[in-house]
Amino acid sequence: MRPRKIPLRKCVACQEMMPKKELIRVVRTPDGEVGIDLTGKKAGRGAYLCGKVNCFKLAKKSKALDRALKQPVGDHIYDQLEQEFIAVEEQFIAAKELTPDDDEAE
């Protein structure tokens, strides 16, 4: 058995490297629409953020998404994303807690 490599991605706000599945992907579609991509499979340029509203706020303040998506993201888009992010954060945390942790199994 080969050790499996965990794909790491960098959060565009806090610059921390994290396993991809612990990050939320924001995507700019080929149509120029910016939104949260929970599947991680949408076509387009992606940017990753920790699943934390604080990190989103940081990204908003520093306009990190503008740079990561190579497109100016309007304030209203940031506001809209922030709302989505707050909703998604709860699901995201719930999903993580539901994931069985095998540490205790003997």
Ligand SMILES: [Zn+2]
């Ligand atoms: Zn972060």
